[in-house]
Amino acid sequence: MEEIKCSSAPPQKVLLMYQAVIEMVEEGFDVNKIKVSDITARAGIGKGTAYEYFSSKEEIIADAILYDVQGKREQLSRIVKEDGSFREKFGKILDYMTEVFREKETFCLLVRISTGSYEISESLHRECEKRQQDKGCRVMEDIVECFMRQGVAEGVIKERNPELQKMAFVAQVIAFASLLVRREKGEVPPLSMEQGKEFVYGAFVKSLN
Numbered sequence: 001m002e003e004i005k006c007s008s009a010p011p012q013k014v015l016l017m018y019q020a021v022i023e024m025v026e027e028g029f030d031v032n033k034i035k036v037s038d039i040t041a042r043a044g045i046g047k048g049t050a051y052e053y054f055s056s057k058e059e060i061i062a063d064a065i066l067y068d069v070q071g072k073r074e075q076l077s078r079i080v081k082e083d084g085s086f087r088e089k090f091g092k093i094l095d096y097m098t099e100v101f102r103e104k105e106t107f108c109l110l111v112r113i114s115t116g117s118y119e120i121s122e123s124l125h126r127e128c129e130k131r132q133q134d135k136g137c138r139v140m141e142d143i144v145e146c147f148m149r150q151g152v153a154e155g156v157i158k159e160r161n162p163e164l165q166k167m168a169f170v171a172q173v174i175a176f177a178s179l180l181v182r183r184e185k186g187e188v189p190p191l192s193m194e195q196g197k198e199f200v201y202g203a204f205v206k207s208l209n
Contacts, residue, residue, distance in 0.1 A: 017043045034061065039057070087156070089147065094200070
């Protein structure tokens with residue numbers, strides 16, 4: 001498995017627990033059945049060590065999933081900063097989502113949890129939501145703001161309120177993610193991926209004008 005890297009890496013023992021969770025997710029483990037002892041055994045540390053950093057298995061799992069997903073930030077940042085029009089970059093973001101959804105189980109899991117297509121315990125769902133609100137949105141804010149500035153500069157969008165811009169972006173990303181979930185489950189919707197991309201782009205631009 002490819003090693004996770006981050007500019008502000010957590011303590012080594014925490015990173016080992018994250019790696020353990022991510023490995024189990026990628027191997028198809030049911031996250032509802034993963035125990036703290038499973039995580040620490042695979043990480044090669046004592047069970048008591050986990051409670052030096054976390055108060056529950058839900059905290060470990062939610063943090064691990066989001067930590068891995070945050071690693072995608074660098075690639076999204078490159079997409080937004082490279083040459084290309086606002087529309088082209090939006091398409092590249094959706095293409096990247098499709099690629100990552102196909103290859104990275106942690107991203108798929110977070111999308112399934114967010115769209116309600118993966119049943120998890122209430123406590124784990126609460127931790128995942130909390131961490132997305134506390135960390136996920138802040139991590140992506142600078143990327144979205146940079147992207148939106150280009151849209152305004154090109155005259156594609158008129159709305160300049162950053163919060164409304166972010167809301168519109170997240171809404172259409174979730175809509176596209178729902179399409180990916182349905183296709184992954186074998187529920188082939190009556191439209192192609194290209195039609196889906198065109199629709200969410202149109203809805204995105206319309207909502208900001």
